[in-house]
Amino acid sequence: MAEQAIDLSKMTISDEVAVQISNMNKWYGQFHVLRDVNMTVHKGERIVICGPSGSGKSTLIRCINRLEEHQSGQIVVDGTELTNDLKNIDKVRSEVGMVFQHFNLFPHLTILENCTLAPIWVRKIPKREAEETAMHFLSKVKIPDQAHKYPGQLSGGQQQRVAIARSLCMRPRIMLFDEPTSALDPEMIKEVLDTMISLAEEGMTMLCVTHEMGFAQAVANRVIFMDKGQIVEQNSPREFFNNPQSERTKLFLSQILGH
């Protein structure tokens, strides 16, 4: 899939911290979903999060732009701590882009309008300029010619690439991906992964929940394995895949790579 060699040396990781999560806990009612999560993400890192279903991966990355509220601990994104303060939340959300498993494009707006909606209303960019930016990113994800269609008229892979372009239009510093390819056919998966790889090559900070192990090996600089709401293992992709340490990880890898 993503075996093409990419030049990792181009991807610099700086000392600057992009996301700092410390001792974070979250409950759904009585259910303890995230338990003492600690994590530091530097600018330019490409992190792949994996783990069995229900382990809290989605919840974790949704906490980073506060689609979910955490109950204890700290999350600091780009120097802004996530609290109940609406200003902070707005600031973080406009700097963090997110791509969903089911695309969540707005079906009543054209592709172009999907891409310009937030820049116009949140970033307060003039419409013309927003459209130029949108066309720029749409060409980048290789679908500039679809700009005036509606989401319902595109294929799944195209829709997901529009969703990526829509996030990029806000010029985010960090991108979150929640299983962006798991609702797609194999052929379309490649389209989307290629887009993500080119994003990585430009040095975007990325947190990606995915089970595409090829992508993890080629692009990630670190893999985080979660189970039962906690981080069980984290390591470089080579170590993680070739030399897993914990039993839980070994079991998971044997299941996922087994067939």
Added chain:
Amino acid sequence: MAFVQDAPKDSFRLGMLIYDTRYRSITIQVVVLILFLLFLSWLVNNTAQNLAAKGRTFDFGFLWMRAGYDINQRLVDYTNDSTHMRAAFIGLLNTLLAAFVGCIIATILGVVIGVLRLSKNWIVSRLMTVYVEIFRNVPVLLWILLAATILSETTPQPRDFRQTPEMEQAGEEPKASMLFGIIAVTNRGTVIPEPKFCIGKPQAECDADPNEGGLGVIDLGIFKVSLNLLALLVVFGGSIFVNSRITKQANATQEATGIRPVTWWKSLAVLIIPSAILLWALGLHFVVPELKGFNFVGGISVLHSFTALTLALALYTAAFIAEIVRAGIMAISRGQSEAAAALGLRPGRTMSLVILPQALRVIIPPLISQYLNLTKNTSLAIAVSYMDLRGTLGGITLNQTGKELECMLLMMGIYLTISLIISALMNLFNRAVKLKER
């Protein structure tokens, strides 16, 4: 089948009428047409025979004859010397009035209840569920009858509002008092303040004059149009136009610079101030009903039959509208609002830019068909003797003239026309907002 299609034309056999795909549907249609025409002529024939046997004719001439009965609620001029046609027109207006007022109340109530039913507040959402289930699972006739009975049997008589000198001395209050000091609910009807216009005359003089003050009226022949209302309509229409220009300008500015100018106060001023000035210039004031002797004078008396019908229909329909609104909002997946939030849109903007435009497409078609239902249900006016179209044309006129066939056909035709107009509007809307899918 393919063989049959290739068969040469000249070898036509009778069996092909039934077995050949090309002729089969024509055969069936011809048979259906013949049967239909036979049925129709049978009906017409029967009707003609029956009419002849009763010594009646089929003509609409009675519409131009004197009606000879009174109607207790008239939106335009009518006396018992007017024609049956005029009476039917009054009835139609009464039907439309009840439908219009009912739809407005039902929409407001329904939207509020539907939204509250989705609220996270446990007690409120439960209460709204109970409301919806109770109102939509009981016949609307019950609500109408109950409202009418309560209004006529539990409300005080006008004289109960009186405070006699003896009571004053004894420090007693009268048995009944007016709502907010301006509305009197009596067993004969609800009396509400009446707006009056007055230019260049003392107010008392205008109040004594039953004619419209202010600019007066123009007579269109069929009915009179209040120039005051017309002026108000023109000015308010102008305000709306100016307001739309303001919004357009704001959009343009936003497109050019990215910053949307704050316009709400401008809009508010444009919408309110000109109308307010006009109303002031026309000398608008309200005549509050007053108890004189045994009855209230001044103000407008609203019949209980109207109140009961409208209120009951509105409460009943509101339950259905609430469900429609709730379903419409729930139909928009959570992913939509999450995606909007992830892009940094605030909840208010998410609502107006993402949720509502989608929800309205789901909500409006069934909403309009509820309006249609409400309009048709106004014919239940018969339960409270409200003089609607059925009460005039299909009621007293029908009984007086014995023109059952004509009256019923005409009445059905009018209802059908109203319905078809409403559904035509709905189809236009549907076509305009249809989502583009592959």
Added chain:
Amino acid sequence: MTEFTPFVRKDMLEPRDPPGNQQGPIAWARENLFSGPMNTVLTLLGILAVGWLALHIIPWLMHSVWNANSLSECRAIIAQTWGPDATGACWAMVRERWHQYVFGFYPMDLYWRPTLAFLLMLVAIAPVLYQSLPRKMMWFTALYPFICYWLLWGGTLWAPIVVLAGFGLFALAFRFAAPKLGVPVSAGLGLLAAAVWWLFVQTPLSTALNGIIPLSIRDVDSDQFGGFLLSIVIGITAISASLPMGILLALGRKSDMLLVKSLSVMFIEFIRGVPLITLLFTASLLLQYFLPPGSNFDIILRVIILVTLFAAAYIAEVIRGGLAALPRGQYEAADALGLDYWQAQRLIIMPQALKISIPGIVSSFIGLFKDTTLVAFVGLMDPLKGITAVVRADINWKGIYWEPYIFAGTIFFLICFGMSRYSMWLERKLKTDHR
């Protein structure tokens, strides 16, 4: 490059309870009732509304009187027991008049007949409602209308039997003609045969048979029907007759044949465009013009016919929605299998379309059942207006209004609410059945 330190968790963390203020009833109340100023205001308003209602309803219900002969006696008892200002419910009226609400003016000594018919109805609809019951019971369901008619109206048993024979004739003709002539033609032939039978053979034959073997019970006239008996008779008949008619109308509206299609559209739009009341007046005033001179048939039957037509138009629209929701592939697959139009409809299309339309169909039925109260306006004794008017006209119960409406309304509520719950249950069951 400060990247990260590899990390392996040795011991898994056990789940902990959420911080103190996030559990228990207080946390629940905070989350669901007082999570913000707006929410708190709503809660207070809600509590106020509940309190106000309770304050009025509970004492009224607590002061119920069951034994009295008139409203004034009720009031006297209430004043005596709970003080002069107390208000209370006078259920004594219901106790005295319940039989009129249930049976109308049906002869008292014959109450067993509608009661038996009702119990048999439960047996008859059971296999329709619950698919798990033996399919053989459907035979009884098919016979039930005739048994019910005979029980309710009385007269000779031969009449329903001969009518049934007409249906048998229809089925026979259809059976033989269908393989050769196709469904529509053979249905037409069958109908013709049955119509001839009913028009010309029916009356003489049943009279003759009754002369030979008299099998009759006492006649009950239509104007003695009333109350819920009437509502249920009209409702159930119209419901079961309107479904097949609605299906045919929906198919007609989707037909490729222009004439069939436009006739269906005209019929549906006309019926949906006028209020039910005007149709009921048609039944009572106009039908006599449209039928051959001298023919005059039962008002209940006339009303049932018009109510059926009314419901069928609405159901046709619901089913049309269901048909539209079916993917095109289903039609194409049916064609590809070589099924003809009627087979495809019966085996592939309708089962799915009806399943999709269940909620809509049931809510049409609920609407229809509620609308049976409108027959009051053509002089029939419906439970809401007709019977209540009779009760309120009695000098003893003059001025009573809450109790009769609450009583009749509650029964309507139970039936309609039950139907809507059943449809929700069915919908859920069908959804899981097809996983």
